[in-house]
Amino acid sequence: MKLKVYTLNSFAKSIEGGNPAGVVLSADYLTDEDMKKIAGIIGFSETAFVMKSELADFKVRFFTPNEEVDLCGHATIAAFYTLSSQGYIKPGKYSQETKAGILNVEVMEDLSIMMDQNAPSYYEIIDKEEIADSLNITIDEMLEDLPVQIVSTGLRDIFVPIRNLDILNSIKPDFEKVTNISSKYNTIGYHIFTLETLKGSNAHCRNLAPLYGIPEESATGTSNGALSCYLYKYGKIKPEHDINISVEQGYSMKKPSEIIIALTTQGKEIIEVKVGGKALNLSETEVEI
Structure with a gap:
């Protein structure tokens, strides 16, 4: 056929x-x-x-x-x-x-x-040492004031804050360990990011999902919807009723990508998540x- x-x-x-x-x-x-x-x-x-x-x-x-x-x-x-x-x-x-x-x-x-994506759900905070080991980096190369945490707006991902672009781009993961940890926590994979950007965006990121046969992905809508909610939760995005965010991805793969996210809030709660491009x-x- x-x-x-x-x-x-x-x-x-x-x-x-x-x-x-x-x-x-x-x-x-x-x-x-x-x-x-x-x-x-x-x-x-x-x-x-x-x-x-x-x-x-x-x-x-x-x-x-x-x-x-x-x-x-x-x-x-x-x-x-x-x-x-x-x-x-x-x-x-x-x-x-x-x-x-x-x-x-x-x-x-x-x-x-x-x-549209689902309103965010925030899950386990994971020990940074476990994640750093699987990425072949040290805890000092992660952002100190942000946790490694599982967040979902439809799919569970592990969000990993990295200090700067140079460290992010130089990461060479141990994909076997990333696979095992992703399975252990019932997640799709890792969304590793830094607040340092190339194009004046809100974040620059890489996405690893070897558990699903995807060593690295150049643009992920669900992960960046959840990333925006994570950044809002931890005060890295100015609280407003309507929030527009852009995220850079794929540059490490020479596949430049831009993901646009729109959040609608009520009080301190995010009530609507839209992702597009x-x-x-x-x-x-x-x-x-």
């Missing part, structure tokens, strides 16, 4: 930047094994499969080359950009049924995509399974 797969780069800051994703439209007839096989053939960190839904405008499932994940930010951007560019939808507000819940997505007039380089390929 042959089928069409769209490929494109989400959160791209430039033509060579962004995070590649695959998108399969009208995927209702595919089995779980089919979807896993297609994701493996495409070989990107995630491929989105768009289906009919009785609960939302669309149902979207996300597969890495190894297994299914509940939600993927950059593949959501890719899916809705593809739906729009292929004439299935127009600029406006839509909903997607995912394993992380029903989430809203907005297609802007310039075809940038903003997606643009997609570039849409193309079609044919896969046989």
